[in-house]
Structure formats: structure tokens, C-alpha cells
Amino acid sequence: MGAWDIGYFDNDTAADFGGRVDDAPPEKRADVLRDALAEAVNTSPQGYLDDGEVVVAAAALVAAQCPGGEPVTTAYGPKEPLPPLPADLRPLAVRALDRVAGENSEVLELWADGGAGEEWLAGVAALRAVLAAAPAE
Numbered sequence: 001m002g003a004w005d006i007g008y009f010d011n012d013t014a015a016d017f018g019g020r021v022d023d024a025p026p027e028k029r030a031d032v033l034r035d036a037l038a039e040a041v042n043t044s045p046q047g048y049l050d051d052g053e054v055v056v057a058a059a060a061l062v063a064a065q066c067p068g069g070e071p072v073t074t075a076y077g078p079k080e081p082l083p084p085l086p087a088d089l090r091p092l093a094v095r096a097l098d099r100v101a102g103e104n105s106e107v108l109e110l111w112a113d114g115g116a117g118e119e120w121l122a123g124v125a126a127l128r129a130v131l132a133a134a135p136a137e
Helices: 010-025 026-041 050-062 089-100 106-113 117-133
Strands: none
Touching: 010 026, 010 050, 026 050, 026 089, 050 089, 050 106, 050 117, 089 117, 106 117
């Protein structure tokens, strides 16, 4: 992971994901997010999860449309606006973030090894709180 800051899109993998979201037709952008979140949820807890940066970026985009969510305004995120996202992405994003912040998560290990694990986890927890508080319907 080429990281330059702690923000949700402040690494090469997440910035590339923002481009993938933009490349999808507007009606398919929610599917791109769903696929990224579901991949993390469907990874066995005993299995090693890589590309957690994508999960965090997808969750940030979902959270941005929740009450209390912050808009994604970084130049490294998607440039195109997202359509209203289905509310069922919210609990999926919570479960995906739980997986990313748990054991066998490459991105957590990388941030911990770099000395910023607690700061990174605080950002994930803030996203999770917004998503968990939002209605799922």
C-alpha cells in the first residue's frame, strides 16, 4: 500500500478504487461498492484480508449519504457524483469494517507497523458509528 496520509482515500489502492467507481455506469456504482464490501464480509475470519483500503473507501462513500456522514471531498476519491445508495449497504459496510479492523487484516497490520494503528482505527470507528446509527431501510 502506497500511503501518504490517514484519510480514507489517501493511499494508492483506495484512489484507484475511486477511479473504478467513476468508470462504472451510474446505475452500477452501488454494485461496485457492494462487491467491495461483500468481498470482505465473505472472507473467512481465519483467512487473510488484503485490500482493506478498498473496504474503508467504499464504507466512506456509503457513510457520506447517511445522517451525520461527512462528504468525501478529497481529490483522490470518485470525481463523479454517486446516485442515492440503497440503505441495505449500511449494515453490509458495518460488517465489512468489523472485518477490516479485526484479526488477519493486512491494512490494520500495515498501519500498526507504521505507528498509526490507533489513529487509523479511530477513523474506522467513526465511519462505523455513522453507518450503525443510520436506518438500514
